[in-house]
Amino acid sequence: MVYQHISEDRKWCAMQLWEQGWPMEDICSSLKVGQSSVYRWLGILEEFGTVIAPPARPRGRPSLLSRLIVNDLVDIFVDPVSGSQASYLDELQLHLALKFDLNVSTATIDRHLTAAGITRKLLHKIAKERNEADHERDCYRRYGRSLRGMRADSMEPFDRGTRVSLVAGIDKTGYIAARAIEGALDGKAFYDFIVDEVLPQMNAFPAERSVLILDNCNIHHSEMLREVV
Known part of the structure; x- marks a missing residue:
């Protein structure tokens, strides 16, 4: 038998005629529906109070990262005050372990960030006044994350130190x-060291x-x- 969509109105009409x-033969003949369909609608009506069954619950193991936790990760990349768009995945992994007592893989974190619209991209460096307590250029990061379609910025000193x-x-x-030795090592400095x-x-x-x-x-x-040697 070829499947055909039956509107909710026809299903309710069948229930009213049954009441x-x-x-059953007259209901099926008048509405052009099968007996098995009518009995199925009766079961749904008895269980849920309607002729349309609710969507099936998602199957599989529940996600380790709830919506609250994912939002916390997203805030790290969108909060202009306390966030950092240059954060690494292993740093986020440590953040989850300390704040939520969760042990999740970096692949899981990356997958949830991507689903939330946070994508990886080249960092756009913005010059700032040098801070002696900050990282120097050899520690700079090339990649970061931000909302899809938006630039990832990083405040960094351009002074090489x-x-x-x-x-x-x-x-x-x-x-x-x-x-x-401060600066380059020349022959005189090496001689003095020896x-x-x-x-x-x-x-x-x-x-x-x-x-x-x-x-x-x-x-x-x-x-x-x-x-001298």
Whole structure:
């Protein structure tokens, strides 16, 4: 039998005729419906008080993230005061663990954010006055999230900050000398480090720490350093 849509009015009409005592054959013949349909509508009417069954409840395991929790995550990306559009998924994962005592995967968080209209995109950096307590450029983030169709902004200092060069000497047991130098490390600074920090801890061959090994960087092989070594 070919399926045909039966309007709610016809279903109610069938129920009224049944209540009035009409035989089932006459109801089906008058309304052009099947007996099984009429009996099904009678069951729905008895159970729900209407001839239209309510929508079936969604099946499957309930989501770990309720609407309240998802809204809390969305606020992180849309709140201009306390939010941060550069937040990472693992940071959101920690946020949920601390605030809601939930352990969910980053994939789950990403899926719920996308469903809520929060999408990943390149950050648009906005210059701000440098803060010494803030991250420098080597910690900047390239990607963030915001509402679909809107730009993701990040307030960041454009000052590159102070560059520091590190130099160290090691043996088989670990570090024996180390020095941090503001700016680039030149030949004079490297010479001073070797003379002041490394050579005092070395001994004449063939004793322990009697061989100095350097790479092929030019400033490591100056004539002045060769003479003192």
